[in-house]
Structures are given as structure tokens and as C-alpha cells.
Amino acid sequence: MSYYFSTKVVGAFDDVIDRIREALKTQGFGIISEIDMQAALREKIGVDFRRYTILGACNPALAYEALQIEDKVGTMLPCNVVVQERGDGIEVAAIDPVASMQAIENHELNAKAAVVANKLKAAIETLRMAAEAVD
Template sequence: MTYHFSKTVDMPFDAAVTAVTAALQKHGFGVLTQIDVKETLGKKIGVDFRPYLILGACNPKLAYEALTLEDKIGTMLPCNVVVQQHDPGVVEISAVDPVASMASIENPGLGAVAGKVRELLRQVVADVA
């Protein structure tokens, strides 16, 4: 089982970030955190890394449902979506597969919530064109 689903798009990095953010919103997610890996690695260890952004996405209704089923599930929230540039104009969008990441938790109710989130995140990735 893979832990993510991804696709590559031909667009500028900033346009891809805008498209991913819009797709997340369309499917009920907000972006709680945004980590600019390129900037952070440059400041912290002086390396020049490719444009790489981690978006911490959350669907409040499904997060609430998961939290009521498992009080420590917050250790796995929010769901990360990565936007990274491989070449100029070639950007990969990747989203965590919550079913894979929560497979070790023996709670059928939580598995059902993870399945809902999985389908929404697949739609988010598919929507970016």
C-alpha cells in the first residue's frame, strides 16, 4: 500500500499552489499550516532546495468526527499536501493517504472517516490541472 497519491502538472509553482489551495477549499478543507521547505532549509542549514511547500489541510467536520473516535488522532492531523517543483513548469502535487497512515489504529469507525478523507484528497489532486 502506498502512503500518498500524486500527479504532475505543467504549470508554474505559484499557480500550482493557488490551484491546490482552491481545490482543497472546494472539497471542504482549509489550510492550517504552510511550511516553505526551500526557505526553511536555506535559513537553517544554508542549502538551496527546490520549491517545496507542505500544506497542512483540515476538513473540520471530518477532523471532529475523527477526534471523537480517537482522542489522540491529533498526532496525525492535519493531512499534508505537498507541492514541489521538479523542473521549471513541472510541478508534482502529492497528498497523504489517510487510510495508509491510520492503518495501524484498530478502530473501524476511524477507518471509515479516513476513507472519506482519502476520497476527498484524491479529488483535490485530480482537480489540479
């Protein structure tokens, strides 16, 4: 089982970030954190790295439900979405919460993870479909 969903798109990096933000928003997610790994790695250890941004996506209603089921699930929140430069375009990848929740033996939580996974897949699919429409 893979631990993420992904697609590759053509476009400007910042535009792709805007597009995935909007796609996530339509699925009920907000971005509660953003990490520019290129800048962080340059600042902290002095290395050059490709453009790589981690967006911490949270669907508040589903996060609340998950926390009601399992109070330590917060160690696995928010759902991370990565936007990174690749040689053949921009890749957008999101964690598969079903895969990550396998570490917790709670069937009710696994069912909620599947709902979140479907919403993340739909957001990623929006970008893939838009990329195909351009081709």
C-alpha cells in the same frame, strides 16, 4: 499500499499552489499551516533546495468526527499536501489517510479516513484533469 496520491502539472509554482488550495476548498478543506521548505532549509542549515511547500489541510467537520472517535488521532492531523518542483513540472502529492490510519486499530476511524482520502483524491484529480484539458 502507497502512502500518498499525486499528480504532475505544468505551470508556475505559485499558481499551482493557488489551484490546489481552491481544489481543497471545494472538498471542505482549509489550509491551517504552510511550510516553505526551501526557505526553512536555507535558513536552518544553509542548503539550497528546490521549491517545496507543505500545506497542512484540514476539513474541520471530519477532523472533529475523527477526534470524537480517537482522541490521539490529532498526532496525525492535519493532512499534508506537498507542492514541489520536479524536473518535468510541478508535483502535487497528498497523504493517503487510509494508509496512515492503519497504525490505529479502529474500524470506525478507518471508515472516516476513507472519506477523507476520497476528498483528497478528488482535489488531486481536479488538477490532473485541468492539466489534461490544457494538453
